[in-house]
Amino acid sequence: MNxxxxxxxxxxxxxxxMTNVYSDTxxxxxxxxxxxxxxxxxxxxxxxxxxxxxxxxxxYIGKQCEIVEQDWDGMIPALLMRKFDAIMAGMSITDERLKxxxxxxxxxxxxxxxxxxxxxxxxxxxxxxxINLSIGGxxxxxxxxxxxxxxxxxxxxxxxxxxHQNFLDSGDVGSxxxxxxxxxxxxxxxxxSGRCDVALAAAVAFTDYAEKxxxxxxxxxxxxSGGAFGNGVGVGIRKGGSGAIGERDAQLLKDFNMAxxxxxxxxxxxxxxxxxxxxxASM
Amino acid sequence: MDLELMINSFPRLLNxxxxxLKLLSLSLFxxxxxxxxxxxxxxxxxxxxxxxxxxxxxxxRGTPLxxxxxxxxxxxxxxxxxxxxxLWVILKEPYWCAIIAFALNTGAYTSEILxxxxxTIKKGYIEAGKSLGISSKIIFYKIQxxxxxxxSLPAYGNEIILMLKGTSLASTVxxxxxxxxxxxxxxxxxxxxxVFIVAGSIYLFMTFAIHxxxxxxxxxxxx
Numbered sequence: 001m002n003x004x005x006x007x008x009x010x011x012x013x014x015x016x017x018m019t020n021v022y023s024d025t026x027x028x029x030x031x032x033x034x035x036x037x038x039x040x041x042x043x044x045x046x047x048x049x050x051x052x053x054x055x056x057x058x059x060y061i062g063k064q065c066e067i068v069e070q071d072w073d074g075m076i077p078a079l080l081m082r083k084f085d086a087i088m089a090g091m092s093i094t095d096e097r098l099k100x101x102x103x104x105x106x107x108x109x110x111x112x113x114x115x116x117x118x119x120x121x122x123x124x125x126x127x128x129x130x131i132n133l134s135i136g137g138x139x140x141x142x143x144x145x146x147x148x149x150x151x152x153x154x155x156x157x158x159x160x161x162x163x164h165q166n167f168l169d170s171g172d173v174g175s176x177x178x179x180x181x182x183x184x185x186x187x188x189x190x191x192x193s194g195r196c197d198v199a200l201a202a203a204v205a206f207t208d209y210a211e212k213x214x215x216x217x218x219x220x221x222x223x224x225s226g227g228a229f230g231n232g233v234g235v236g237i238r239k240g241g242s243g244a245i246g247e248r249d250a251q252l253l254k255d256f257n258m259a260x261x262x263x264x265x266x267x268x269x270x271x272x273x274x275x276x277x278x279x280x281a282s283m
Numbered sequence: 284m285d286l287e288l289m290i291n292s293f294p295r296l297l298n299x300x301x302x303x304l305k306l307l308s309l310s311l312f313x314x315x316x317x318x319x320x321x322x323x324x325x326x327x328x329x330x331x332x333x334x335x336x337x338x339x340x341x342x343x344r345g346t347p348l349x350x351x352x353x354x355x356x357x358x359x360x361x362x363x364x365x366x367x368x369x370l371w372v373i374l375k376e377p378y379w380c381a382i383i384a385f386a387l388n389t390g391a392y393t394s395e396i397l398x399x400x401x402x403t404i405k406k407g408y409i410e411a412g413k414s415l416g417i418s419s420k421i422i423f424y425k426i427q428x429x430x431x432x433x434x435s436l437p438a439y440g441n442e443i444i445l446m447l448k449g450t451s452l453a454s455t456v457x458x459x460x461x462x463x464x465x466x467x468x469x470x471x472x473x474x475x476x477x478v479f480i481v482a483g484s485i486y487l488f489m490t491f492a493i494h495x496x497x498x499x500x501x502x503x504x505x506x
Contacts, residue, residue: 073466076473100473157457161470179377179457180467186357193360195375 026063026252027084028054029070033183035208036276037090037110037233049276050088053107056268057235060259073161073182076101079238085252087236090202092163094230102239102249104256106232107269109283111223112164113203114147117191118216122198125150125221133172133227143222148174150221155179157187157196164200167228191217204277232283235260289477292468296482299464300489306378306450306460310385311443317386318393325398336394343391348449351388356380356456381453389446396442400435401427433504440497444490451486461485 030038030050038048046067058065070078072089079087079101090110093103111130116122127143151173158164160180168176181187184201188209191199199206203219210217240250263269269282324336343351359365359374373379404427412422454463465482469475 073470074475077469077475080473096471160467165470181457182455189357190360194366195360195377 024063026058026061026065026086028065028067028086028088029075029078029084030054030067030087031072031075031089031183032069033072033185034090034202034205035212036204037202038088049108049272049281050090052272052276053263053269054088056263056272057256057259060262061255063255071182072159075161076236079236082238085237085249086256089236090233091236092230093232093234094163094166094228096166097230097236100239102237102253103234104237104253105260106234106283107260107264108273108281109225109232110202110204110281111225112167112200112229113206113219113223114198114200114221115191115203115206115217115219116198117194118218120197120218120220122150122154122220123218127222130223130225132225133229135226144172147221151176151198153177154197155195157181157190157199159184159187159201162201163229167224168200170228172228188213188215188217204281285472285474285477288472288474289481292465292478292481295468296461296464296478296485299459299461300485302459302463303447303450303453303461304489306381306385306453306458307443307447309382310389310446310450313382313386314389314393314446317390318397321390321394322397322401325394326401340391340394343388344395348384348388349452349455352381352384352452352456355384377453377456377458381450381456381458385446385449385453388449389442392442392445393439396435396438397431400431400438403434404430433501436497436501436504440494443493443497447489447493448486 030046030048032038032040032046032048034048036049038046038050041047046069051067054065054067068084070083070089075087075089075091076097078084087101091097092110093106097103114122125146127146128139131140131143133140154177156168156176157179158168158181160182165178165180167173168178179190179196181190184205187196187199187201188206190196192213192215198220203223206217206219209215235256237253237256238249240246240253260269264282270280273279273281321336321339324332325340327333327336355374356377359370359380365371365374373383408426408430409422412426413419417425450460451462453460454466457463459467461482465478468478472478
């Protein structure tokens with residue numbers, strides 16, 4: 001066998017080794033563009049609440065971890081195609097997503113809120129300070145009606161494939177002129193430029209942007225939770241199928257649930273959440 | 284393979300194809316005028332016009348279309364001065380931002396295609412016109428332009444196909460074109476393969492139609 005052949009075989013062999021599905025490293029996918037949940041620093045390193053939490057959880061699981069970046073709109077397809085084993089990307093646990101993937105127990109919760117630029121006529125909108133869509137009732141119905149009226153004729157911007165887009169498309173606030181963006185950064189940019197009259201996202205995404213950019217972004221209307229907004233943020237994991245690979249996915253779900261329990265009990269989640277959000281968003 | 288999803292998403296994707304075709308035809312329409320203008324400037328003896336046209340084509344052919352769209356859409360939106368000007372009426376709309384970017388981009392390529400087509404026209408044709416006493420203006424419109432268009436058909440057909448595929452970038456500035464709607468369906472079904480196969484087939488069919496239309500024109504105007 002000549003050297004040429006040897007080289008080819010060893011290169012091919014290394015490719016197979018790298019893509020080995022039985023690899024003991026847990027690969028975690030995150031977006032890196034949704035501060036303070038997950039983002040990147042100036043040097044391109046992944047940072048944020050979930051990045052720090054992921055390292056903590058991995059320590060409790062006792063396995064090596066690798067955090068990889070993935071565009072938000074391809075997050076679940078990439079998980080299904082085994083580009084990584086778990087999602088930690090500010091992804092809320094919703095019934096819609098549970099049809100396709102599993103979630104660990106929630107580790108943090110976020111409320112959603114509308115945001116406008118200072119001086120918008122939406123600033124005076126009169127609603128309760130928070131509504132929970134799962135509870136419903138007359139007060140919630142009335143608030144949704146008020147919001148429907150306020151959003152009529154406005155361009156409402158959201159990040160694509162999010163709970164916020166689901167809510168606007170659900171018909172709960174009538175038929176809304178929704179514009180979708182690939183990242184939350186782009187939503188913020190167009191809110192500031194005036195292309196969007198109003199935007200909907202996690203309230204912390206707006207306060208974080210206002211703080212860093214100095215732009216006069218104001219939160220308006222109630223904080224939303226429940227219903228289309230899901231039940232907190234958890235680790236997304238493939239549904240365990242048959243065979244060794246399926247067993248590994250099922251084991252991973254157990255491992256993450258165990259690690260979240262430990263991290264919660266030891267106060268790790270609260271501590272990391274307070275560090276990144278400025279308040280305790282843990283659950 | 285989820286066949287039902289493929290069938291269900293087809294009408295929605297077909298609807299979005301209308302947006303894609305609108306973007307394509309408007310960009311090509313404006314791009315052709317831009318291309319013709321800059322091709323003529325490139326052949327001018329005026330050094331300033333010549334260099335300007337060269338610089339334009341160099342800039343737009345030398346940078347990715349995606350970057351051009353982002354600069355026009357997100358970049359200009361950040362500049363207070365533009366937001367307060369009359370330009371904002373147009374630049375506020377993602378639709379027009381996309382068309383401006385596409386038209387400027389295809390215009391640069393078209394100018395190069397037309398320039399080389401003009402340069403391949405045999406001197407004899409122009410001299411024959413001159414010897415018959417036809418004015419150089421008429422020679423340009425009635426002899427040079429028709430020949431140049433015929434000469435540039437194969438290359439321009441390629442440019443149309445490239446532009447068709449380029450319009451898929453409109454989805455990055457919130458437009459719901461064929462790619463935009465495909466991505467939207469994927470975001471709710473998490474099944475990229477099925478949806479992209481349908482969307483890809485629609486693109487392929489359009490390319491097929493454009494390719495054959497250009498071939499037909501080539502045959503019709505062959506000499």
